[in-house]
Amino acid sequence: MQLTKEALLGxxxxxxxxxxxxxxxxxxFEEGYIAGTGHVSMGEEAVAVGACSALDENDYIMSTHRAHGHVLARGASMPVILAEVFGKATGCTxxxxxxxxxxxxxxxFLGTSAIVGGGITIAGGIGLAIKMKKTNQVCLDFFGDGASTRGTFHEGxxxxxxxxVPTVFLCIxxxxxxxxxxxxxCANIDISARAVAYDMPGQRVDGTDVIAVYEAVKSAVERARKGEGPSLIECVTYRLSPEHSLRVGTVAGTEYRPEGEVEEWWEKHDPxxxxxxxxxxxxYLADELADKIEAEAKKELDEAVxxxxxxxxxxxxxxxxxxxxxxGGR
Amino acid sequence: MAQHQITYREAIAEAIKEEMARDDRVFLMGEDLGRFGGTFGTTRGLLREFGEERVRDTPISETALIGFGLGAALIGMRPIVEIMRIDWMAICMDEIANHVAKMRYLSAGRPEVAMVIKTNAEGGLGLGAQHSQSFEAWLVHVPGLKVVMPSNPYDGKGLLKAAIRDPNPVIFIEPVTLLSISGAVPTKDYVVPLGKADIKREGTDATIVAWGTLLPKALNAAQTLADEGIEVEVVDPRSLWPLDIETIITSVKKTGRLVVAHQAMKRCGVGAEIVALVQEQAFDHLDAPIQRVATPDVIIPVNRNLERTVLPQEEQIVAAVKSIS
Structure with missing residues (x-):
């Protein structure tokens, strides 16, 4: 399970x-290139990358309304995803x-549900089909803490x-x-504790630690692949973006968070x-290499834009x- | 063609059995449908035939049933999911309307959601407010779904087989009061195409469009009217979406008079859509205002007399035709 230098840098x-x-x-968004809304995921990058790194190429992913990071972590084309966010013909849909x-x-990466908690049962069904087809794949399902209070969480x-079924339920x-x-x-803020009720392993990990996420997902994936069933992993992190979504006509609505909380997380817990x-x-990472990685990412983003x-x-x-x-089905 | 006489419920089980034998991607899941054979007996014998892997008894989890079906369909399975009563589709309407119906559109047309959601609807058995409704209009209202509601064993079997083979989500609604009726069904493989109406009785003086429980009532009404010299044409749309409006329009052009009869609520029922389409497309051919026979603005009570009072009956169809003849 030891990750190589190359893998870590990747x-x-x-x-x-x-x-x-x-x-x-x-x-x-403010310039009008993005219609409606959008959900950004600053603070959740370690979850996206740690989890996706633990999958095989032919495993499945189901996600949520806040999924740019997940699909990019899976290796999707940045230009295609940005074009979708901009509503262009070249976007993924x-x-x-x-x-x-x-x-x-x-x-x-089979898409998302923009209904909170909507993907959980679908991911269960993907797992069921994998099991029936005996293809030895796994389905990873991302959902948020908000989804954990939906009935779909319980039923799914x-x-x-x-x-x-070989589905890994990953609560961000x-x-x-x-x-x-x-x-x-949540009456009990330990979401992972609910796994006991479903007779599956539950694990709470630091969602700002990419290696911790990777290791937890890796072992849940291995368990699922062995036919031992699903797991629940709760990755605790923080939504660093000032608002929950990109919104028109609202002033920065951040009063719902205690003063200084966002700043403290940026300062101390930025993954x-x-x-x-x-x-x-x-x-593994000299300043020079770090600068180079950032410059390359910047260039890729510029090209995507x-x-x-x-x-x-x-x-x-x-x-x-x-x-x-x-x-014309069979 | 060789035929046998079987009940509607047997026709359903036969359709599923044949399609499961034909295509190993087809499987069945729902509440009490394996060991018990289905609350209304439409899946009897299938567990013995195909085993627990493909005939899955589930807990009472309508939300998970539809979600699991959709997930399985997304990667190439062809699930048939049973929701025991259409009333309980309210529980999983998010999965049906927001997910099953939209997943293909939201995925640039990549996946096929080849899934059948099978249920039964309508009242008449004294099952009361939460077990007697007809929500077909809710489903017809959602783009991305197909909705069928056949009224006899032949149409039931043929349409269910077509629904299972269709690459889209199809809601298959059994009229619960008709499951015990018998009819001739071919023993050889056949399908009834989705989106094709059937003229159940030919006539020249008025058209009745009816489906579900109201279809046999409409045929009885037509006989009564024939005895009085009014020759009625009875059209069964069978599929409510896609709707074969052409067959209806052709009939109305011939007869000039139309009555639409269904057991669902009159207000915003599928009948209202048919009335609107006919006036848009055949206004000049109408000799009288279109009439609707349907359940009035009421909740369905258990008491036999009360239930019969609120649900539309044969005599109301007769009266509706006479009122415009």
């Missing part, structure tokens, strides 16, 4: 790419899904455990369900800062396409 690189992508979006519906079917985890506990703090929404420091201490801006708008006829599949 993970760092992916975290930096996701961070740059996400922090760039509020600007483009041709601009029809937008920020909340990123996917990459070539990498078995119970049925997945009952049928021992960023401590706020929209604006509601965890303790105001990228922490990982950078660890890599430096290991002697260029691609997205220059991409055509979808033709009006495309709004009516893709609703029904044509006849």
């Amino acid at each position: 993970m760092y690189r992916r975290m930096v790419r996701i961070r740059l992508f996400e922090v760039s979006l509020p600007h483009y 041709g601009g029809k899904g937008g920020s909340m519906h990123v996917s990459d079917f070539d990498r078995n 985890l119970n049925l997945a455990a009952l049928w021992k 506990n960023n401590q706020y369900a929209m604006t509601l703090p965890l303790g105001k929404g 990228i800062k922490i990982f950078k420091q660890n890599l430096k201490e290991l002697g 260029d691609f997205a801006l220059k991409s055509p708008e979808p033709g009006p006829e495309s709004a009516f396409e893709g609703i029904y599949a044509q006849e």
